[in-house]
Amino acid sequence: MLAGEFGPVKQWAIDHMVQVGCMFDAADLVSVSQAHIMGDPEAVGMAGADLLESLRRDGARVSIPTITDPRGVDLSYYAPLGQTEDMAILERRIVDAMSGIDIMMTNTCINYQTVMPPVLGDHVAFGDTGVVIYSNSVCGARSNFEGGPSALAAGLTGRTPRYGLHLDEKRQATRRYRVSQQPKNLTDWGILGAAIGKLSGSYWEVPVIEGIEKAPTSDEVKHMGAAMASYGSTPLFHLVGITPEAPTLAAVGGNKLPCETVGEDVLGALRSRFGGQGDKVDVIVFAAPQLSLVEMQMIADLSRGRRFKVPIFACTAPQVYPDAQRMGFVEAFESAGGKVLVGTCFYNGFAREIGEANGWTRILSNSAKIVNILGGYGYHPALADMAACIDAAETGVIQ
């Protein structure tokens, strides 16, 4: 295959897997049941679009169900955001090429809520760190962070190098934390995840967490995992008595580890980093991860009877949007002055250029993940819970 006997597509895929596998001492390849590809135009660029088109011309077709992460351009709503025609052209090129390779354009980072959640022990090749950490931790599936090219190679071959989280020994806990405050809302769960990610600080650390008194909802643990992965590059955590590989602390080797407490000192430091009470806000975003149907209902309920004076966006999955529309959630949010973006996520849609085009710097969100990312894109991000974000949309000021 490496010599090209099976054609240029398989040669490209196996060459990529061999290079990565050698760096991480993979003994062989493992079969995977699904692949999930991140390929927004800002990240892929012209060079990546050329590569995808070239693979398609060479006859590339995926051999396992292969789906996509959020796109960067909502092709039904990009000019009003300040995205250019060039961005839309690049978006269309990538969508055409991926569709031609038989990739399913699901355009979601919550596929574990909307498409097909993996199951315990299921080897998969998922991109998007939030997808990977949820699938590993909550579902008990087995995936490394597979960036776009590696997920594509996995989709084309049905395999990925067997290293990292495909191996039992790499899934044992290496850091042990005790939570001293129970999170109360989605933002609190995100802050807790951010704190543990920051403390762990490496892809190769596996946190085990004690002290959570009640099993979180899927949305709560989604925000926790997405933030942990964002701040720490963390791909797996265990919640003792809650997640499937940690029925007990000892099951993941946590009883042999010293325990660190995650308390108000750590959580408060994170909150104050993204404070800003009393500041005027330019734009408000609910995204990262995309909103579930339940979150769409929450923003709809909070929006009724309001009149927003600050631009406010909610990014949701194409699988969620029709239900949210049918149930009146989209109308409730949009009639107050909000806008639902479908199949995209705010930070991977040329966020710097959008900010410059609209004069937005002070951004507010309830997502601990997105405020972490957007600092590098010229924004001054602030963090508040969903209700406070909706209030700020009406008053124009962070409460």
Next chain:
Amino acid sequence: MTTTLKCHVGIGAIVEGEALVAKDDFSARYDLDRIKGVFSRPDHALAGQSYHDKILVLNTAKGGVATAWMLHEMKTRGIVPKAILFNSANTILAQGAALAGLTMCDRFEDGDVTDLIRQGDTLIVDPKKGEVIIKNR
């Protein structure tokens, strides 16, 4: 006089260049203005500095999966580091290096690579041997 550092076998070709060192982590998405070729995140230790043609020496990865595509896009546009050395790379960085044909190594035998290599050192990186030579000392 030269110094030789041993590391894990890495990815890419042999390169020579000047070290740009920080005790900080790395993501192409989170930290860079890739058009200008500078670190743009205000609280990054290298904020405002150009990474073009430098050999970056950093701690580990941060954040998401975008770097796997972005290194390739940066390499094609020609505004890119010559190599990146880490204490510990993550899977995304390695995948990005493989796609881009960018030189990358990690896991140094003698300790913290951000201490072993100094700002401005001239380095030769040989990923296949798992070796970095400091030419100037």
